[in-house]
Amino acid sequence: MLDLTQDVRALTAAIVDIESVSGAEQALADQVERALTALPHLKVDRSGQTIVARTELGRGERVLIAGHLDTVPVAANLPSRVEGDLLYGCGTSDMKAGVAVALKLAATVPVPNRDVTYVFYDCEEIEADRNGLTRLARDHADWLTADFAVLMEPTDGVIEGGCQGTVRAEIVVTGKRAHSARSWFGVNAIHGIEPVLARLNAYQERLPVVDGLEYHEGLNAVGVRGGVAGNVIPDECVVTVNYRFAPDLSIEQAQEHVREVFDSYEVRFVDAASGARPGLTHPVAAAFTAAVGGTPRAKLGWTDVARFSALGVPAVNYGPGDPNLAHQQGEYVSLAKIVDSERAMLAWLAS
Amino acid sequence: MLDLTQDVRALTAAIVDIESVSGAEQALADQVERALTALPHLKVDRSGQTIVARTELGRGERVLIAGHLDTVPVAANLPSRVEGDLLYGCGTSDMKAGVAVALKLAATVPVPNRDVTYVFYDCEEIEADRNGLTRLARDHADWLTADFAVLMEPTDGVIEGGCQGTVRAEIVVTGKRAHSARSWFGVNAIHGIEPVLARLNAYQERLPVVDGLEYHEGLNAVGVRGGVAGNVIPDECVVTVNYRFAPDLSIEQAQEHVREVFDSYEVRFVDAASGARPGLTHPVAAAFTAAVGGTPRAKLGWTDVARFSALGVPAVNYGPGDPNLAHQQGEYVSLAKIVDSERAMLAWLAS
Numbered sequence: 252m253l254d255l256t257q258d259v260r261a262l263t264a265a266i267v268d269i270e271s272v273s274g275a276e277q278a279l280a281d282q283v284e285r286a287l288t289a290l291p292h293l294k295v296d297r298s299g300q301t302i303v304a305r306t307e308l309g310r311g312e313r314v315l316i317a318g319h320l321d322t323v324p325v326a327a328n329l330p331s332r333v334e335g336d337l338l339y340g341c342g343t344s345d346m347k348a349g350v351a352v353a354l355k356l357a358a359t360v361p362v363p364n365r366d367v368t369y370v371f372y373d374c375e376e377i378e379a380d381r382n383g384l385t386r387l388a389r390d391h392a393d394w395l396t397a398d399f400a401v402l403m404e405p406t407d408g409v410i411e412g413g414c415q416g417t418v419r420a421e422i423v424v425t426g427k428r429a430h431s432a433r434s435w436f437g438v439n440a441i442h443g444i445e446p447v448l449a450r451l452n453a454y455q456e457r458l459p460v461v462d463g464l465e466y467h468e469g470l471n472a473v474g475v476r477g478g479v480a481g482n483v484i485p486d487e488c489v490v491t492v493n494y495r496f497a498p499d500l501s502i503e504q505a506q507e508h509v510r511e512v513f514d515s516y517e518v519r520f521v522d523a524a525s526g527a528r529p530g531l532t533h534p535v536a537a538a539f540t541a542a543v544g545g546t547p548r549a550k551l552g553w554t555d556v557a558r559f560s561a562l563g564v565p566a567v568n569y570g571p572g573d574p575n576l577a578h579q580q581g582e583y584v585s586l587a588k589i590v591d592s593e594r595a596m597l598a599w600l601a602s
Numbered sequence: 603m604l605d606l607t608q609d610v611r612a613l614t615a616a617i618v619d620i621e622s623v624s625g626a627e628q629a630l631a632d633q634v635e636r637a638l639t640a641l642p643h644l645k646v647d648r649s650g651q652t653i654v655a656r657t658e659l660g661r662g663e664r665v666l667i668a669g670h671l672d673t674v675p676v677a678a679n680l681p682s683r684v685e686g687d688l689l690y691g692c693g694t695s696d697m698k699a700g701v702a703v704a705l706k707l708a709a710t711v712p713v714p715n716r717d718v719t720y721v722f723y724d725c726e727e728i729e730a731d732r733n734g735l736t737r738l739a740r741d742h743a744d745w746l747t748a749d750f751a752v753l754m755e756p757t758d759g760v761i762e763g764g765c766q767g768t769v770r771a772e773i774v775v776t777g778k779r780a781h782s783a784r785s786w787f788g789v790n791a792i793h794g795i796e797p798v799l800a801r802l803n804a805y806q807e808r809l810p811v812v813d814g815l816e817y818h819e820g821l822n823a824v825g826v827r828g829g830v831a832g833n834v835i836p837d838e839c840v841v842t843v844n845y846r847f848a849p850d851l852s853i854e855q856a857q858e859h860v861r862e863v864f865d866s867y868e869v870r871f872v873d874a875a876s877g878a879r880p881g882l883t884h885p886v887a888a889a890f891t892a893a894v895g896g897t898p899r900a901k902l903g904w905t906d907v908a909r910f911s912a913l914g915v916p917a918v919n920y921g922p923g924d925p926n927l928a929h930q931q932g933e934y935v936s937l938a939k940i941v942d943s944e945r946a947m948l949a950w951l952a953s
Binding site: 284415419431434435442444449451467469471472473474475476478479480481482484485488491492495521522552559563586 | 604634766768770781782783784785786790792799800802803815818821822823824825826827828829830831832833834835836839841842859869873902903904908
């Protein structure tokens with residue numbers, strides 16, 4: 252059984268050494284469930300390979316601490332190994348160090364100053380419809396009730412608030428086919444995207460401040476396709492654009508903005524995910540930032556905090572891992588940062 | 603055996619009814635060889651499914667009359683059928699009507715006013731390296747010696763002089779990858795093609811007069827590709843352009859022009875084919891245009907006349923078929939135009 256009394260650094264290594272690639276988390280989930288069930292101060296529930304444990308002290312506030320159990324595929328980087336201050340191995344940064352900190356808190360803070368719900372979930376690294384949080388939000392939304400959530404994804408020990416949303420759209424320009432030897436009988440759709448690109452090049456992105464954090468938007472072409480054959484004037488050219496928007500906009504508002512930028516063009520929306528407000532203005536979040544210290548910054552990439560936001564739970568990303576090392580063969584985590592992270596969380600919950 | 607004494611309209615139908623899709627011309631080639639070999643005034647050679655027959659009268663001029671024996675695949679449009687003035691069937695316009703006219707001339711003009719070489723070749727409708735003229739130019743260039751050539755491709759009975767050349771090139775724009783949530787760390791290569799498209803949109807094409815015929819050039823994008831993934835700022839975008847150039851330029855000059863238009867960009871040439879001058883200023887061509895009548899026009903699309911041009915033989919396209927019907931299921935030819943074409947060619951060679 253997982254020994255939750257051992258040092259958080261050793262616990263991290265132990266968890267890393269239980270392989271748990273997305274879809275194959277059962278061994279680790281079983282160990283986590285057994286270790287938490289052994290703790291009398293926690294109520295433990297399970298749904299598939301997702302384990303939820305909570306204190307039920309009747310506090311006025313409840314906070315949620317979450318981490319995913321799965322990793323990207325192993326790349327000849329297991330078992331873990333220590334070099335100086337660094338622990339190497341698949342999932343060290345993303346995000347078993349964060350999971351270890353959460354498990355330590357669960358074990359060592361039986362009477363926290365606010366009620367805590369710990370969530371250890373599966374399938375974060377793969378398609379959204381298999382994601383454990385997606386499933387929980389659908390089947391057991393009550394398990395996720397909280398005033399504030401900390402997702403222990405790697406942030407290098409800095410609080411990253413909320414996340415930006417994303418909208419993808421195809422801008423469609425049409426023309427008229429012709430043989431390229433008699434091009435004047437046609438209308439060249441590829442030539443026709445010049446004004447679309449001009450609008451993208453002239454675009455002034457917003458840097459809005461939301462709940463005290465400055466976000467940084469972007470509107471970019473991420474794909475372009477056009478062409479029928481080497482001797483044909485093409486009758487269609489499609490530019491795929493990606494709008495990353497700050498969490499003061501809804502998906503609908505973001506789509507409306509894209510429509511406005513490309514007014515007079517056909518715009519087909521492809522996919523979308525809402526952002527998440529950082530929620531740092533909430534008192535429980537203020538206590539969290541005071542305990543962790545440092546200057547919170549805005550999260551620009553999309554993360555699972557948006558799933559909490561969709562449930563009405565403000566959420567931040569905060570974890571000891573280094574986001575730049577995620578998904579890399581040479582992934583590692585600083586052992587000192589794991590200890591720092593545990594200390595900060597203890598200061599928040601046990602003081 | 604093919605009866606070359608029958609009316610040219612009936613002969614056309616007879617030839618159409620001998621199926622000869624590219625690569626399967628042997629039955630028709632055999633019939634053509636046998637019919638021509640039976641004519642004592644012709645010397646007949648054969649290479650594969652290509653038949654060459656010539657008069658050897660020691661005239662001061664030699665002209666070449668050529669047609670391909672093959673057709674595109676049959677599309678439930680054989681055997682041929684007549685409706686009013688129209689003969690329907692696969693290959694009627696492209697180009698068995700022209701082949702029939704050439705065979706009639708071969709049979710009925712034993713003593714032409716200039717020596718004549720008749721060329722009936724295979725595999726025109728498919729890849730260039732299987733083309734009978736390509737093979738002949740390589741293995742038997744002497745068989746193709748002439749002062750002037752008439753390629754009896756469908757032109758609706760109008761002389762179309764020479765042909766334009768074609769050059770294709772890739773204009774490569776590079777950038778720097780980044781996550782689209784932090785796009786300012788990258789350089790968007792798709793955005794970077796805006797000036798390339800601006801040059802294409804501003805391009806003023808030449809309409810040069812070459813040997814008395816006005817050509818019409820064009821420089822067009824025929825393809826564009828760029829994009830890595832829906833969340834990545836792309837580091838490369840490639841615009842494929844096609845320059846159709848008048849026959850006063852060589853391939854090298856055409857490529858130099860493309861390089862000039864896109865100076866400061868990486869330009870990769872993909873393929874090229876030279877144009878062909880119409881050669882209508884040659885005396886033997888003048889006699890031809892006088893016999894045929896009408897106003898010659900420039901050929902804009904690329905045809906096999908360029909292969910003659912490459913051998914130093916000026917060449918024109920002239921045939922009774924309708925070029926707009928080529929390769930269509932409902933292909934037909936006007937019987938009256940076949941007769942007109944035979945009459946014009948007789949006036950040129952037998953007067």
